[in-house]
Amino acid sequence: MSQNGRSPTRAMPEGMIIAPSILAADYARLGEEVAEAEAAGAAWFQVDVMDGHYVPNISIGLPVLESLRAVTDSFLDVHLMIDNPEVFLEPFAEAGADLITIHQEASTHLHGDLHRIRELGCYAGVAINPATPAATLTEVLGYVDLVLVMTVNPGFGGQKFIAEAIPKVTRVRELAAEAGLTPPAIQVDGGIDPTSAPVAAAAGASVFVAGSSVFRWPAGIAANFAALESSIAVHV
Ligand code: DX5
Numbered sequence: 001m002s003q004n005g006r007s008p009t010r011a012m013p014e015g016m017i018i019a020p021s022i023l024a025a026d027y028a029r030l031g032e033e034v035a036e037a038e039a040a041g042a043a044w045f046q047v048d049v050m051d052g053h054y055v056p057n058i059s060i061g062l063p064v065l066e067s068l069r070a071v072t073d074s075f076l077d078v079h080l081m082i083d084n085p086e087v088f089l090e091p092f093a094e095a096g097a098d099l100i101t102i103h104q105e106a107s108t109h110l111h112g113d114l115h116r117i118r119e120l121g122c123y124a125g126v127a128i129n130p131a132t133p134a135a136t137l138t139e140v141l142g143y144v145d146l147v148l149v150m151t152v153n154p155g156f157g158g159q160k161f162i163a164e165a166i167p168k169v170t171r172v173r174e175l176a177a178e179a180g181l182t183p184p185a186i187q188v189d190g191g192i193d194p195t196s197a198p199v200a201a202a203a204g205a206s207v208f209v210a211g212s213s214v215f216r217w218p219a220g221i222a223a224n225f226a227a228l229e230s231s232i233a234v235h236v
Pocket of ligand 1: 021023024046048079081152153154155156157158159189190191192209210211212213
């Protein structure tokens with residue numbers, strides 16, 4: 001996968017994946033809640049990093065990833081909602097990221113940044129916000145492993161799903177096919193629950209990031225995770 005760099009430590013899981021976002025977890029019990037989600041079947045977690053500048057919120061950083069890496073062998077997907085992501089690619093790779101996603105809107109040199117992520121031994125992801133056209137990714141689809149189509153404006157969990165973003169899931173697949181490329185995994189993130197997940201699945205998404213609907217809903221982590229998996233089962 002990386003011609004001139006390290007190889008990934010863990011293979012990127014394939015198929016239809018529910019990926020809990022730890023943004024919504026209880027940080028006083030993070031390890032326990034991740035273990036509870038893993039007991040329910042989760043094997044891919046998203047770590048939402050926010051800098052208070054690219055997005056109007058500050059979340060977590062390197063120490064939390066390092067601590068989580070030490071207690072889980074699950075696939076850790078680091079979503080950098082930060083300006084100047086190029087500054088933090090190596091630190092997050094060293095801290096244990098398996099995949100690093102950067103925002104198309106935040107990367108001045110997207111070609112170089114994506115290649116650098118792979119050189120560091122991580123899978124490369126690129127994210128686009130609801131107002132960003134899928135066509136802005138045409139020239140990079142050949143060297144990303146994942147495209148994240150945001151279904152909220154980034155910065156906070158618990159927001160309302162933006163259904164208008166869903167046609168971009170299909171458009172990314174079309175752009176890849178038009179270029180003769182195998183489509184990358186397409187991830188959706190924001191307001192994903194048992195109602196919105198099947199809508200995204202029908203459009204071609206395969207990775208479903210869910211924070212509130214896993215960690216915050218009253219049924220509890222195991223039941224919440226199972227409900228999400230059931231909601232996309234027809235697409236498996
Ligand atoms: C937004 C974050 C959220 C988070 C999931 O910047 O990226 O989308 O992962 O939030 P929920 O699932 O609570 O909408």
